[in-house]
Amino acid sequence: MNSAAPAEAPVLVRTEGRLGHLVLNRPRAINALNREMVDLIDAALAEWEKDDAVRAVVVTGAGERGLCAGGDVRAVRADVLAGRPEQAAAFWRAEYLMNARIARFPKPYVVVMDGITMGGGVGVSAHGDVRVVTERSRVAMPETGIGFVPDVGGTYLLSRAPGELGTHLALTGAAVGAGDALLCGLADHFVPSARLEDFTAALAGGTWGEVSAVVREYAQPAPEGELAGERAWIDACYAADSVEEIVRRLSDHGERAAKEAAETILSKSPTSLKVTLAAVRRARALPSLEAVLNQEFRVSCAALAAPDFAEGVRAQVVDKDRNPRWSPATLAEVSQGDVEGFFAPLGDGELGLVSLP
Numbered sequence: 501m502n503s504a505a506p507a508e509a510p511v512l513v514r515t516e517g518r519l520g521h522l523v524l525n526r527p528r529a530i531n532a533l534n535r536e537m538v539d540l541i542d543a544a545l546a547e548w549e550k551d552d553a554v555r556a557v558v559v560t561g562a563g564e565r566g567l568c569a570g571g572d573v574r575a576v577r578a579d580v581l582a583g584r585p586e587q588a589a590a591f592w593r594a595e596y597l598m599n600a601r602i603a604r605f606p607k608p609y610v611v612v613m614d615g616i617t618m619g620g621g622v623g624v625s626a627h628g629d630v631r632v633v634t635e636r637s638r639v640a641m642p643e644t645g646i647g648f649v650p651d652v653g654g655t656y657l658l659s660r661a662p663g664e665l666g667t668h669l670a671l672t673g674a675a676v677g678a679g680d681a682l683l684c685g686l687a688d689h690f691v692p693s694a695r696l697e698d699f700t701a702a703l704a705g706g707t708w709g710e711v712s713a714v715v716r717e718y719a720q721p722a723p724e725g726e727l728a729g730e731r732a733w734i735d736a737c738y739a740a741d742s743v744e745e746i747v748r749r750l751s752d753h754g755e756r757a758a759k760e761a762a763e764t765i766l767s768k769s770p771t772s773l774k775v776t777l778a779a780v781r782r783a784r785a786l787p788s789l790e791a792v793l794n795q796e797f798r799v800s801c802a803a804l805a806a807p808d809f810a811e812g813v814r815a816q817v818v819d820k821d822r823n824p825r826w827s828p829a830t831l832a833e834v835s836q837g838d839v840e841g842f843f844a845p846l847g848d849g850e851l852g853l854v855s856l857p
Contacts, residue, residue: 511540512562517704518555520548524624527563533620534572535591541624542598545605555706556608559624560696566638567612570619571595573646577813585804592651592800593851595620596793599653600853603627603789608711610703613637614693618675623652626686627789630715633678634693635723639686642673644768646816647808647824649776649799649842656792659783661685664738665727670780671743671773672764679725689715690722733758743773744831769808769824770831775799775842782843790853795843797851802842 512523522541524531548554561567571591579587602609602624609628617625618640625631626639633639641650641658650658650670658666661684669676669684681687691699699718703711727734737749737758743765750762765773779799783792803809807827815824828834 509540510534510537511544513540513544515554518553518706519704520544520551520554520557521700522557522559523562524559524568525562527561527565529572530565530569530616531561531563531567531621532569532572533595533624534575535594538591538594538598542594542601545598545601549606554607556610556703556711557605558700558703559609559611559628560700561612561614561621564615566616566618566621567614568618568621568624569616570621570642571652573648573813574817577810577818580804580810585801588804589801589849592797595623595652596797596851597853599623599627600790600793603653604856605629608706608708610700610711612691612696612700613639613681613687614696618642619650619654620652622654622657622686626657627653630689630711631687632689632691632696632699632715632719633681633687633722634691634696635678636693637678637681637687638675639677639681640673640675641670642675644671644765644772644776645673645812647769647772647806647810647812647826648803649772649779649796651796651800653789653793653796655776655779655783655796656786656789657686658684659780659792663731663735665731665734667738667746667777667780668727668734668761670776671738671746671768672761673768674761674764676727677725678722680727681725682722683725683727689719691718692720730755730757737761743770743777746777747831769812769826770828770834771806771808771826771838772803772812773831774834774839775803778839778843788855791855794851794853798844798846799842801846801849802844 576588610630611625641654
């Protein structure tokens, strides 16, 4: 692989000293991931795994707005509407295999989650070894708002957040800042954005010891988040066994933030909400990221055949009228059988990742 990529490439791949550097390079789209980007990232990591000259990898995003706004759902919707769901499924297969590679990458994988880091951006970052957030970070899995379900290993991460914080973030799609990302296990260290250039330059040595020393030099205490002070109502309300009961508890709770969470949830796709709750709860019982990614692939493929994904992307991304017409329109209309259908085995079409400890 060349030490540098053309400036117009959607992922800039280069080496600097003993450091491999990946720059997500679609700044006008807040670096939203498409298939070409996934393939470029995966190929670079596959080569650097075997290259003794590369001791560590750092991932950043081009532009000022964020690391990555998520997957290119506009393109996925276009495939669905054109009768090409197999192309969307192929994109997710490649992306989830990349997520697994990131999690098992044998060298330090450092990612700078500056600015917007959502959906597929979480998959590129939050399975890494050294996950850095800044005062500008906004981290979220907002899929229920587009008629989809948290994926890219998101249900693995959220199911392992303290208490019911992950359930709260999964259902509401709420974005959190640095302090709350650290609390929820989505990040490891806080570095002020003004020091990021120096931080990444200092990583060029690349060994574990050198990376750890650089992190110790640049990391600072994160600004205080909000969720720690809201654990009481979050844990009490989201422990319920159904979305309907969660909403009821939130609505009846005295905290204003709880009532606002209920209102937010009720604006999301009813089908996505019920499937998301089931996915997060099931992910808690699964032994590994690979097992969860296998489950997420089944759910994602099933979502292609449901109406809410195309409608949600239309309302939020394409037309931007923010007025999705969900089908079914209410939680009561989504049966347990409807939910179970999203988890049905795919036979020869399974993702097929082998579960590792």
